[in-house]
Amino acid sequence: MTVIDIPADSPFGIDNLPYGVFSTAGSAPRVGVRVADKVVDLSVVLGDEVFARPSLNDFMALGPQAWASARARIAASVRGEVPAHAVADLADVAMHLPIEVADYVDFYASEQHATNLGRLFRPDSAPLMPNWKHLPVGYHGRAGTVIVSGTDIVRPCGQRKSPAAPAPSFGPSQRVDIEAELGFIVGVPSEPGAVITPDEFAEHIFGAVVVNDWSARDIQAWEYVPLGPFLGKSFATSISPWVVPLAALEAARIDTPVQDPEPLPYLRGDQKWGLDVDLTVEWNGQLVSRPPYAQMYWSPAQMLAHTTINGAAARTGDLFASGTISGDRKDQRGAFIELTWGGAEPVEVNGEPRTFLEDGDEIAIAATAPGPGGSRIGFGEVRARILPATQAGR
Amino acid sequence: MTVIDIPADSPFGIDNLPYGVFSTAGSAPRVGVRVADKVVDLSVVLGDEVFARPSLNDFMALGPQAWASARARIAASVRGEVPAHAVADLADVAMHLPIEVADYVDFYASEQHATNLGRLFRPDSAPLMPNWKHLPVGYHGRAGTVIVSGTDIVRPCGQRKSPAAPAPSFGPSQRVDIEAELGFIVGVPSEPGAVITPDEFAEHIFGAVVVNDWSARDIQAWEYVPLGPFLGKSFATSISPWVVPLAALEAARIDTPVQDPEPLPYLRGDQKWGLDVDLTVEWNGQLVSRPPYAQMYWSPAQMLAHTTINGAAARTGDLFASGTISGDRKDQRGAFIELTWGGAEPVEVNGEPRTFLEDGDEIAIAATAPGPGGSRIGFGEVRARILPATQAGR
Numbered sequence: 001m002t003v004i005d006i007p008a009d010s011p012f013g014i015d016n017l018p019y020g021v022f023s024t025a026g027s028a029p030r031v032g033v034r035v036a037d038k039v040v041d042l043s044v045v046l047g048d049e050v051f052a053r054p055s056l057n058d059f060m061a062l063g064p065q066a067w068a069s070a071r072a073r074i075a076a077s078v079r080g081e082v083p084a085h086a087v088a089d090l091a092d093v094a095m096h097l098p099i100e101v102a103d104y105v106d107f108y109a110s111e112q113h114a115t116n117l118g119r120l121f122r123p124d125s126a127p128l129m130p131n132w133k134h135l136p137v138g139y140h141g142r143a144g145t146v147i148v149s150g151t152d153i154v155r156p157c158g159q160r161k162s163p164a165a166p167a168p169s170f171g172p173s174q175r176v177d178i179e180a181e182l183g184f185i186v187g188v189p190s191e192p193g194a195v196i197t198p199d200e201f202a203e204h205i206f207g208a209v210v211v212n213d214w215s216a217r218d219i220q221a222w223e224y225v226p227l228g229p230f231l232g233k234s235f236a237t238s239i240s241p242w243v244v245p246l247a248a249l250e251a252a253r254i255d256t257p258v259q260d261p262e263p264l265p266y267l268r269g270d271q272k273w274g275l276d277v278d279l280t281v282e283w284n285g286q287l288v289s290r291p292p293y294a295q296m297y298w299s300p301a302q303m304l305a306h307t308t309i310n311g312a313a314a315r316t317g318d319l320f321a322s323g324t325i326s327g328d329r330k331d332q333r334g335a336f337i338e339l340t341w342g343g344a345e346p347v348e349v350n351g352e353p354r355t356f357l358e359d360g361d362e363i364a365i366a367a368t369a370p371g372p373g374g375s376r377i378g379f380g381e382v383r384a385r386i387l388p389a390t391q392a393g394r
Numbered sequence: 395m396t397v398i399d400i401p402a403d404s405p406f407g408i409d410n411l412p413y414g415v416f417s418t419a420g421s422a423p424r425v426g427v428r429v430a431d432k433v434v435d436l437s438v439v440l441g442d443e444v445f446a447r448p449s450l451n452d453f454m455a456l457g458p459q460a461w462a463s464a465r466a467r468i469a470a471s472v473r474g475e476v477p478a479h480a481v482a483d484l485a486d487v488a489m490h491l492p493i494e495v496a497d498y499v500d501f502y503a504s505e506q507h508a509t510n511l512g513r514l515f516r517p518d519s520a521p522l523m524p525n526w527k528h529l530p531v532g533y534h535g536r537a538g539t540v541i542v543s544g545t546d547i548v549r550p551c552g553q554r555k556s557p558a559a560p561a562p563s564f565g566p567s568q569r570v571d572i573e574a575e576l577g578f579i580v581g582v583p584s585e586p587g588a589v590i591t592p593d594e595f596a597e598h599i600f601g602a603v604v605v606n607d608w609s610a611r612d613i614q615a616w617e618y619v620p621l622g623p624f625l626g627k628s629f630a631t632s633i634s635p636w637v638v639p640l641a642a643l644e645a646a647r648i649d650t651p652v653q654d655p656e657p658l659p660y661l662r663g664d665q666k667w668g669l670d671v672d673l674t675v676e677w678n679g680q681l682v683s684r685p686p687y688a689q690m691y692w693s694p695a696q697m698l699a700h701t702t703i704n705g706a707a708a709r710t711g712d713l714f715a716s717g718t719i720s721g722d723r724k725d726q727r728g729a730f731i732e733l734t735w736g737g738a739e740p741v742e743v744n745g746e747p748r749t750f751l752e753d754g755d756e757i758a759i760a761a762t763a764p765g766p767g768g769s770r771i772g773f774g775e776v777r778a779r780i781l782p783a784t785q786a787g788r
Binding site: 105141161234236261291 | 496497514516531532539550553563587613618619621626654658659703708784
């Protein structure tokens, strides 16, 4: 047996206990919980077969009572002695995609981001569309290309057309960008036709991750009218390996900014589901932005209610992301197209002026939130490196 | 043992042999093949466990050689004597969703449809966007709400805003519409980063179904800028229960219409993947349209190549649909918004002038294609009824 040393200021203390899927050399992926810099094998410690599986989906489907019970038992276990073979150093494990993604939806819930993108993509129109303050705008993305942090990103190829060119050309995207987001994961499904109200959010949502929704801006700009983004986004969406349980975010719950006009009744609730989560964006190790989730206009509870208001069922493993998180200040913008104003205002990264991503660049997006009693809740990070394009010869 | 009577003119003869998932009273869903008006249980006749499962996915993943071998063995079996307990009347079985849908993509590949919709949605602009003839425009839809023919459709509720209203209102969609499409199903996955060329289409695609991509035009019109359709489409997408193998469509292969300008090299191939498939749309039993797939501008092989050109992997169970099939003539339009020109030109259905769908309406979309030696290949139909909205009180 062993005792896990949990420093008092660890963002992965007893108040957090995020879930992930890990493997050690020669072993099958299974569910673990992160405690300080250790991974605790729940298939051993809780002795439940649901944790011996290669995704969280079966556990997530069990619902809030089972989640609360497991959380209490895990907290009790990791405070005491744990079988030594159930504990591994983080550095010694491989992390896997923690969930089987059912449907992936990406929202557009930051007023600052939507305003900035509107100015950049449609300079001759009002930056916010007339619908933007009435509903959380969203669209479906590609579930099959959601990948875990640490997976390299191959620069995508595709069609892009400069305004002056008579026709599009093919080649590697010249404007590969990031989008710093939070993602929310459905545990308990809904029946077809049943609406999840904003106040039923915690009955369905298992937890949250950090998301980097990679974007090829040149491909996107050419393809996206009239049916929205497709190949400009579908090459990769990276998520952090540790799913922070909703229960660990209680102290982070805040009101959203004032919503004016007041949304339609189906988007209203009594519970606060704004979240005081602070993100950081590091570009080759240098901090370039601090996006504040607290400023997001639409709450994730409103996003989920909106998704189901037409009767569409939610499934275990559905992932929906907030859209780029951008705050009021320039150094709070969560995408480089905004941070560099379409490439016109480079930022300095390790002494070099930079706009979009170059081959070999590495991006790490991390997040923390307030926990109980002044503690911090860590999400960990979503990190990936850009590799050169491989389809360039076509 | 029994012998199946196969009329010489049956569209479900030996040249077709479509696969589906069926159950009889008290039995588990399993894979069958349709022969005339019978369903033959492949878990019995071929004695392979892959056919005892509740979806085609595991069989589809085996690839073209396994598909060809199974097809030859099925043809030999159903020509001879078959165990009586392996044969059921179509009328006595329940049909299930034949595949586990991985990602669902909807294209927009009919020039006539895109032109008509452009005129209706954006009357002040050129109807075709500048990108339309350079790439098959597409977007991701909701995989979790793909349902099998026969499942009722509850009228969706949501936000809609008339141009004159100062703000949106909530309620049942007043413009529920159909979209008559063909859908193509990926059997053999591709690796991340690997592009499927147009000439590799048959190495990956298992077969085709008829699709009705239900659309709430009022919800769609209000929500779709700038990120594309979401709730206006995500409430339901119906597919026919029988997956016609690609091998049964050999005699239907034709050239697409001339593509001018010539597409970029990654969208070119030597093989013909236009398809001479004729659809019919029945509204409460009355034939109202005959959409011709033969007129579609982009081939499904081009759609698949485009989907993977950015390195996105295709997975077993990916479904992509053509988009509404509309021909040159008014009575060849595959959506009611076109057929009735936005509701301004009602069509007569059983003596009544009609525009969009009313509660109780039933739609059946069917398709056939030429088979070898003058035979016909039947897709069967995708049929569903509209039920009243249930969220109206919100």
